Amino acid sequence: MTPSIGNNITIMADIQGKISKLFPQAVFEEGQTLTVTIPDAQWHELAKTLKEDPELSFDFLVTIVGMDWQEKGMGCVYELTSTRHNTHIAVKVLATGDRNKPFVHSVFDLWAIATVFEREVYDFFGIIFINNPDMRRLFLSIDWKGYPLRKDYDADPKLNPVAPFENERQSDFTDTYVELPDGKIEKRQERVFAEDDFVVNIGPQHPATHGVLRFRTAVDGETIKKIDIYLGYIHRGVEKICESLTYPQTLHFMDRLDYFSGQIYHHGLCMAIEEAAGITISRRAQVIRVLMDELSRIASHCLFIGTYCMDLGATTMLFYTLRVREQILNIFERTCGARMTFNYGCIGGVMQDLDENFVKDVHDLLDVLPKNIAEYNKIFTGNVIAKNRMENVGVLSREDAISWAVSGPSGRASGWACDVRKTDPYSIYGELEFDEVVRHEGDSMARFKVRMDEMEQSARIIAQLIDNIPEGEYCVKVPKVLKLPVGSWFKVVEGCRGAFGVYIESDGTTSPYRLKLAPPCLPLAAVVDHITEGSKIADLITIGGSLDYIVPDIDR
């Protein structure tokens, strides 16, 4: 658990004191995390202080939540975490300018991942980030009319007809908005690639992109010069749809983001809603949720290992890893009735009780797992070719991992101890014994090995719980019509691929005013350009595979 609530409050007071001294305009709200509200004019300066002051050092930008507060204006909520002090802060920034052209200053120079996060906010809210070098839409097509997450968005299909047989429009240019010394804002156009670059499209239909995303890759022979990433091929507007659904209805989308961490994402959203509504769930439900989380983590890592080896050309490994994954899916199927979209967690606990053979099935799995892991290592990890392909390929330093918000196993492979189960233990993780797997090489091999070792740790957690599932109700009574009080909540859980954040802003009704999902895979895909520069085309596959992003999670 967090040091202690009292300690937490003093830390928060310290931070508040420090900021209010430097920025008298800042307005504070105290909640679970400290929230600072600041106008755009002071934002960049505040951001610099937050990042660079050694006592604050908020070096991890978790997410940027674009907000449309209607008559109160537009703006963003920046969720920041200090990896050194393990403290959190939320900064609300109010945009300057009217609804037609709201502006916020970019912080891409402080947190590298902001380039991409800001593009997302621009895409959905039309907030322009001054100085961001790449102000294109991120998910929607370049000629989309309107900004869909604004409250006054016109969803008339006539405005944006869907024409599936038309070729995708694309531009070789990108926009930047630069602030001139006299305060005026100028729009400039820049080329994405040099004029004579040999640009290869890798994706959207490509065997190794793990889903439909597209890397426009400028190559010089076999060497990669630059990658421009195109997303949004399976963008479904989950966040927008959620605004018109009741809270229990939003849950089922969690299976359809990162479809390997469905259980964990359910857990995250359920916890956020339960916390907001003040519901305490039974111990039995907690244990069941954690068991399911760890089982899906093993299943997910199994699939990662299989597909990754297949990307590298070792097809046979896939079949060996799928064997274990199948066994886990069978366990899921017996309890949840589904193998992929479980929809098992619900507000107040879980949908139904465990299958009667659950304990036995899990014991069978725990028996075969170590043998299988040993076999994977024997076949693949020690292989000379595998070593040559993975070692020192796609090295990501710890600083870059934090700056690019690369969390999860990929971040831990770079030496960043970012496991949410350890840094901010949720549910019953605080009482469990397991090690956080951290490696320091930062290359593809490290990312591979971290996942290999995490399977063992997950098995360890399961072994501690499986014989001690307490009796009790699996789901507590929840009001039929669930309304959350006015306020905002941000909850982070450790998905199979990294920290998954849920931001809920409620206006007191039965559906969320804004539900922002902060996926771990967007930073993973965004960092590809940074770490592939100068590598070979084959390395792009190695690196992309080792980061293990899932496209529905990016696109939402």
Next chain:
Amino acid sequence: MQDFSIGTAWLHSMFLNVMPEWLAVTIECLLIGVGLMLLYAVLALFYIWFERKVCAAFQCRLGPNRVGPWGLLQSIADMFKILIKELISLNHVDKFLFALAPYLVIIASMLAFAVLPWGNGLQIIDFNVGIFFLLAVSSIGVLGILLAGWSSNNKFTLIGALRSGAQMVSYELSMGLSVITMVALAGTMSVGGIVKAQENLWFIFSGHIPAIIAFVIFLIAGTAETNRGPFDLPEAESELTAGYHTEYSGIHFGFFYLAEYLNLFIVSGVAALLFFGGWMPLHIPGLDAFNHVMDYIPSVVWFVGKAVAISFIIIWFKWTFPRLRIDQLLSLEWKYLLPINLVNLVLMVLVITFRLYIH
């Protein structure tokens, strides 16, 4: 030991009784051509089935098991499917070269068949530079692959073709050098001569360490020559979708597919010829009774059996190892295999000069 040359000589003389010699030779050539085509198809189908079964066994699967007993007819069904598929004609391709490329690939592997020692006296042509001819014609295949990649007018195929150009030209060196090592031991380039030289003992046993080194290098280089895993970079599906043959459809794709399997057979056949005595049964000096028993097994069975056994090894490592990267592939060849090969050749010459080999 049965000698097929008796049969062929009898056939030839029978033809000569009823027709002039030029006609007899023409008819014989035609017969061989037809036989070769049939053999080609049968071998390719067998190999497709064989690889599927072998890889299924490695992957804890059953492999094809629905069409025919043990799925034996599966590859015939697939071949039929590929024959009746539409040949999609593409815009923006160089039509002539695009159509020519698969034929070049297939011709290269067909020509190589001419000098393989199928059995005692069962060889289409046996002339004094047989093995040299084989190396020469098998290089034509590169041209076909380069043309296929270039004429498709597609960035993936182009990268695939360039990769295969670099790869095959490099590995040809290793292949040639390990062949030369064995030719030095045999003292002849004639395929028949090489087989005869192994009458007492196969070269892999009699040639000591240099022969074993040459065999390992030949196997590696041969796998690279045939573009098979772990050296399947020109068609690395996770990187280049299907590499140089991405744009091909129907039987044109089928030609590339067949040629790949036939090349596998040719490489295994040449390895069998150079290191395991071609069609020569296993003879151990001093064990006359054993040698005599071995002679009862037909020479064709010996040759095909050895080739299939070597193919099995090549298939085995395709389904075990991950793929190399292009720079690693080239540095393996130029920095390791080539120097080792040159030293090995000197070693072999020393072994021959001082008569250290088993004779």
